[in-house]
Amino acid sequence: MAQYMFSAYSVEGAAHPEMTEEQMQQGWQKILVLEEEMKSAGALVFSGRLTEPDTATVVRMAEGDLMTTDGPFAESKEHLGGFYIIEADDLDSALVWASKTTEAVGAPIEVRPFWEMPDA
Amino acid sequence: MATLILIFGDIDVAEDAVQEAFAVAVRKWPVDGLPPNPGGWITTTARNRAIDRLRRESRGRDLLDEVAALSSDDGAGTPPEVANVQDDRLRLIFTCCNPALSIEAQVALTLRLLGGLSTEEVARSFLVAEPTMAQRLARAKRKIKAARIPYRVPSDRELPDRLRAVLAVVYLIFNAGLASPAEPDLCMEGVRLARILAALMPDEPEVFGLLALLLLTGSRRSSRTRADGSLVLLGEQDRTRWDRVMIEEGRAIVRACLRWNRPGPYQLQAAINAVHADSPTVEETDWSQIVALYDRLFAISPTPVVALNRAVAIGEVHGPATALALADGLELDTYYPFHATRADLLARLGRDEEAAVAYERAAALAPTDAERDFLRLGGRSSR
Numbered sequence: 001m002a003q004y005m006f007s008a009y010s011v012e013g014a015a016h017p018e019m020t021e022e023q024m025q026q027g028w029q030k031i032l033v034l035e036e037e038m039k040s041a042g043a044l045v046f047s048g049r050l051t052e053p054d055t056a057t058v059v060r061m062a063e064g065d066l067m068t069t070d071g072p073f074a075e076s077k078e079h080l081g082g083f084y085i086i087e088a089d090d091l092d093s094a095l096v097w098a099s100k101t102t103e104a105v106g107a108p109i110e111v112r113p114f115w116e117m118p119d120a
Numbered sequence: 121m122a123t124l125i126l127i128f129g130d131i132d133v134a135e136d137a138v139q140e141a142f143a144v145a146v147r148k149w150p151v152d153g154l155p156p157n158p159g160g161w162i163t164t165t166a167r168n169r170a171i172d173r174l175r176r177e178s179r180g181r182d183l184l185d186e187v188a189a190l191s192s193d194d195g196a197g198t199p200p201e202v203a204n205v206q207d208d209r210l211r212l213i214f215t216c217c218n219p220a221l222s223i224e225a226q227v228a229l230t231l232r233l234l235g236g237l238s239t240e241e242v243a244r245s246f247l248v249a250e251p252t253m254a255q256r257l258a259r260a261k262r263k264i265k266a267a268r269i270p271y272r273v274p275s276d277r278e279l280p281d282r283l284r285a286v287l288a289v290v291y292l293i294f295n296a297g298l299a300s301p302a303e304p305d306l307c308m309e310g311v312r313l314a315r316i317l318a319a320l321m322p323d324e325p326e327v328f329g330l331l332a333l334l335l336l337t338g339s340r341r342s343s344r345t346r347a348d349g350s351l352v353l354l355g356e357q358d359r360t361r362w363d364r365v366m367i368e369e370g371r372a373i374v375r376a377c378l379r380w381n382r383p384g385p386y387q388l389q390a391a392i393n394a395v396h397a398d399s400p401t402v403e404e405t406d407w408s409q410i411v412a413l414y415d416r417l418f419a420i421s422p423t424p425v426v427a428l429n430r431a432v433a434i435g436e437v438h439g440p441a442t443a444l445a446l447a448d449g450l451e452l453d454t455y456y457p458f459h460a461t462r463a464d465l466l467a468r469l470g471r472d473e474e475a476a477v478a479y480e481r482a483a484a485l486a487p488t489d490a491e492r493d494f495l496r497l498g499g500r501s502s503r
Contacts, residue, residue: 091268091270092218
């Protein structure tokens, strides 16, 4: 079994379709149903939705000093909106989950494998 | 059983292994007699079978490297059993053509690993430098390994889409060969790969449809261009130069596919080409049959390009005005044959100024010099 990260990206300034309260509820339901499916299949390791990029803080070492900056790391307009860590046998299986996820979440999903620790 | 699950962490592997071990026991024990420790025997046998299976599966990912080495090997090693090679080749082709890889990567891997071309040969046939192609192949192999693109034949549920992807790659390779005269000849490579696919998947009619299409299209190759590189339209080609051996084989396959009665886009396109191949002159072409075939093709593959080709055929039966009316409704502004077709129809209707504009538009979009020149000179009407 391998682990994959599904990253959902949001694009700053992208037009969001106007959604009624009911449509938003339906949207959430879809995601919850999918996550239940993933859990039952033993595929979901962890998932989470992140708050807005401007709530982020970056810490880094600069010439031996700790620097703290307000705002996200990426200077581009695309920011991580949320992610899933999924366990799957191979990429084909991971992509089946990913296609359900992109449908439920309504954002493109990047599927990237985690480094595999060499067997002891 | 629990011991095995503990060892392999995989219930399926353990279960299969135990079943296999029992199957062997049922065969062997009546003949060889009961072993001193039957339980232990089952466990040991099952464990060995499970190890074999895991080795085969993980070997798949490494096989890509092995096969690459094999293809440059002069047969110094012992050749594997034929049956295993067939299985492995089938798995290999679906791995190479996994949609998670870019089309360029799929094509390069297919040519290198299934076609057995050297990296240098693949590079040359696509007119890129060898290090560029080597990098492309290396990146693709890295992705296959790191992302765990599986080394297996897709399940029945996934097979139709995945097979379509494989056939598209082979078709692409063939068409790349048609467009450029580089060596090695990608047209012949395409046909060769299609033959390999047909041998590996004798129950898939679309595979045979593709092979027939490539043979019939390829049969016209030498009459497609003039000495100066300009294009010769189908209607003006010297049909005596069409390769009859390829045509005969293509037609035979089309007939066999008809009997199969599981039509698909490649089979229908092959059938259309067979109708052309059947007519000694363009005037004798059975255009009504071609229209009927395009009707069926459009029904399963309702793309604008198919609609355009259907319009051309309808034009031959019902005249250019009807065809133009059909063509005008299509959204194909960036597709140069669309403009070339409109231009030809306009010219036949005597609307020369509009025809000239359309030819210019087609020429601006044409991908090769030969086609650009041909169109700039006003296409069919210039010859």
